[in-house]
Each structure stands twice: as C-alpha cells, then as structure tokens.
Amino acid sequence: MIQLEEFKEVCQKSIEMIEASGLLLTAEDKEKMTAADFGLSQIKKEGVQILTMFQTNRIAGKILVLLPYQTEPEHWHPTVGDDPGKEEVIRAISGDLYFYIPGESTIEKGFIVEGKEDCYTMRNEVHLKPGDQLVLPAGTKHWFQAGEKGAVMYSFSTTVTDLNDQFTDPNIIRETVIEGEPSKAY
Template sequence: MISRTVYENIRKEVLEYFSKCNIKLTKEEKEKIEVADFGLNRIRELGLQLIEYINTDRVCAKDLVLLPGQTCPEHLHPPVGDSPGKEETFRCRYGTVYLYVSGPAVENPKTTVPDDKKETFTVWNEIVLNPGEQYTIFPNTLHWFQAGSEGAVVSEFSTKSTDENDIFTDPDIERLPIVE
C-alpha cells in the first residue's frame, strides 16, 4: 500500500528522470505515472515506476524508472490462454541496469539484495545494460533487475501486458498496486 504523499513524492522524482532524458509526456500522462510497491511497503528498495504508452491485444510499450538501487523483484510471464506469454525487450536509456535471468550464476554479482528477501532471488545470470544497450526476455524466463546508484530509465517493448498473470518468486507480493 502506498500513501498519497509517498506516491506524490515519487511521481515528482520520476518526472525529473524523464525530463533529464528529454522524454516528453502529455499532461494526462504525467498524472498517471504508476508506482508499484508490489504490496511490500518498502518502495525505495523493492519497487518500480512506469508510464504505459500503449497496451493493445498485440503490442505494449512503457518507459520504466528505477530509483537509485531500487529492485524490481524476480518474476516470470507464463503462457496465458492462446498466448505463449509476454515477451519483453528492455532498452536502457539512462543510468545502469543490472538484469538477472536464468542461466549460469555470476561469481561476484554487482548488486546486493535485501538480506531478509535473499531467498526470493534465485536467478543470477548477470547482464549489465548501459544507455543504448538492450536485452530481450522470452516468455517463461525468471528475471529481476536493479538500478545502479544514479537510478535508471528503461524502455520496455513487449507483447500485451497482463500484470495479473505475472508470477513472482516472493509469495508476499501482490502485483496490482494499491494506493490508499
């Protein structure tokens, strides 16, 4: 649950990231920045901010903002009905993003995760994305990501988003945001 005050503070920080990147939003879009704390109530550690530009039956595009050191928790996009599941390309626009996917674990990861949540991060194949670099995650692949010390802005190009179908490793997580 995010209080209105926390939401407003973070929304303002997000708009500063967008303006640093020269990403123009309409007035209506500025009002509907999403702030997701995944129901964990520790947004600056575990959370994600975004603006969704389009989400039709076939195509979705968003720009994501991560605060310094903020982590989007581990999850995957399973097949849903006739769809093989969501496919996502993350393209770094600003800052550095440390992305972790299934595969050989890195020996010395460049990030740390909260001690009490360590067991909810199970994939440690590390991909480092700097501005202009990108990576595509196919359906049914566990992944999580964390921003470096400057925060990060990341474009996401994907098939349809259906957040309610995402499967998180942490059983405490509720994806759909609740603002009080």
C-alpha cells in the first residue's frame, strides 16, 4: 500500500525525469502517469513508475521510470492461454540502468535489495546506456535497477498481460493500492 501523497510525489518526479530526458509530454500523458509498489509499501526502494503511451490487443508502448536506486522486483511474463507470454524490448533513454537476466553472475554496479537475496536470483548484469536496448524473450526472468541518477526507458511489448506476471518474491501483490484515494487500484 502506498500513501496518496507519496504516490503523487513519485509520479511528479517521474514526469520531471521524462521531460528532463528531452521527451515531450502532453497534459493527458501526465494524467496517465502511475506507480506500482507491488504491495511492498516501499515505492522508492522497490517499485516502478509507468506511463502507457499506447496499448492495443497486440502491442504496447510504455515509458518506465526508476528513481535513483529504485528496483523493479524480479519477475517474468508467463504463458497465458495460447499466448507464449509477453515479449519485451527495453530501450534506455536516460540515466543509469542495470538489467539482471539469466547467465553468469556479473553483478558489479547494482545491488541486491537488503534482506532479499532469495528474491533477486538473476545476477547477470547488463548495463544499458542511453540508446542501448535489450530484447527480453517471453518467459525470461529479469529485474532492473537504476543508479544514482535514476533511469528513463521505453518498453515496447507484445500483448500486455502484466497482471499475470510472476514474481520471485512471494510477498508481492501486483495491484497497487493507494491509501487516501477512494477504492482505486493501479
């Protein structure tokens, strides 16, 4: 659960980071900015801010923002019915961005969230600089983290089934509940 004031704060900071990266946002875009705390109630530590630019039945484009040292928890996009799962392309726009995917342990710049060693099992670090991109095939377990400047990135994907995402951390709740706002989940 996240407090309404903190939700507004992280969304506003994310809008500022997007605009500082050189992307133009409309008033409508700014209204669509949201945040996910994954039910962990530590949004600035484990969470992500999301602006959905477009979403159809087949493709989606989002801008994802991580505040300085913020981490999106380890997850994967599973098969859903006949769909093999969401395939995703991440393209770094600004800041320090570190992705962790299957492979040899090369973690150097990032860090495991304290006390969560069992929840962050992927340790193959991929440092994305602005303009770099990473393709995540469906079902690929991954997590990502920002460095001291935070990070702004594009996420282009096949069908969005985010509410079906699976997480390594058993305490995660996919829907974010905002305290202080009448029964609205994000």
